[in-house]
Amino acid sequence: VTVEMKSSKVAIVRMNRPPVNALSKDLMHGLRRTICDLEDNDVKGIVLTSSSKVFCAGLDLAELLNPTQEFVSSFWKELQGLWITLYSSRLVTVAAVNGAAPAAGCMLALSCDYRMMSSKNVIGMNETKFGLFPPPWFVELMADTVGRRKAEMLLLQGTLLSTEDALACGMIDQIVE
Numbered sequence: 001v002t003v004e005m006k007s008s009k010v011a012i013v014r015m016n017r018p019p020v021n022a023l024s025k026d027l028m029h030g031l032r033r034t035i036c037d038l039e040d041n042d043v044k045g046i047v048l049t050s051s052s053k054v055f056c057a058g059l060d061l062a063e064l065l066n067p068t069q070e071f072v073s074s075f076w077k078e079l080q081g082l083w084i085t086l087y088s089s090r091l092v093t094v095a096a097v098n099g100a101a102p103a104a105g106c107m108l109a110l111s112c113d114y115r116m117m118s119s120k121n122v123i124g125m126n127e128t129k130f131g132l133f134p135p136p137w138f139v140e141l142m143a144d145t146v147g148r149r150k151a152e153m154l155l156l157q158g159t160l161l162s163t164e165d166a167l168a169c170g171m172i173d174q175i176v177e
């Protein structure tokens with residue numbers, strides 16, 4: 001994770017884990033630590049974005065291949081900790097979604113106060129496409145953002161929306177070129 005101060009009050013927080021910013025336990029820990037440090041340093045707002053062409057590919061599936069029970073438990077704890085920290089942060093949080101944002105990548109964006117997204121990208125929770133269902137707090141984030149019925153349809157079908165469709169249903173707030 002890298003931090004660039006745009007002024008004394010606003011920080012650009014970039015996920016920097018090539019090639020796709022898959023959320024490993026370490027990346028989630030780094031993000032949470034960064035947000036907490038900025039909160040402690042009188043910063044007012046952050047822009048969360050990526051230093052590569054993918055915003056975030058979701059959970060690191062490679063790390064979840066044949067994990068120990070202990071690792072799964074600590075991984076899950078880190079994921080919940082990151083969500084709680086970002087969602088409940090006192091900072092004004094803006095997601096600048098500059099690449100694909102599937103599954104937990106979408107969760108990160110939806111946990112921010114405002115979402116802008118570049119065109120020709122995709123965002124959504126596609127977990128059902130590979131036989132999983134998103135955890136309840138992902139579901140609630142989606143329902144709070146686009147409405148319960150729309151969320152139900154998107155989640156059941158594991159739909160990844162284009163930038164334009166995401167704007168149309170309120171999943172994002174602005175398209176930025």
Ligand SMILES: CCCCC/C=C\CCCC/C=C/C(=O)SCCNC(=O)CCNC(=O)[C@H](O)C(C)(C)COP(=O)(O)OP(=O)(O)OC[C@H]1O[C@@H](n2cnc3c(N)ncnc32)[C@H](O)[C@@H]1OP(=O)(O)O
Binds near residue numbers: 075105
């Ligand atoms: C801890 C408890 C576990 C229990 C589970 C139980 C409950 C359910 C939890 C459900 C919540 C799940 C949330 C998730 O986030 S699951 C992850 C879902 N993510 C995806 O479906 C995205 C998959 N990736 C893509 O669609 C594309 O890679 C892309 C993000 C659109 C980028 O495309 P592109 O730029 O064309 O890159 P490549 O596809 O060529 O990928 C480059 C390399 O990156 C690797 N990769 C991609 N995604 C992931 C990932 N999520 N985790 C790990 N690695 C990933 C890909 O394999 C390529 O690697 P290579 O160069 O070595 O081949």
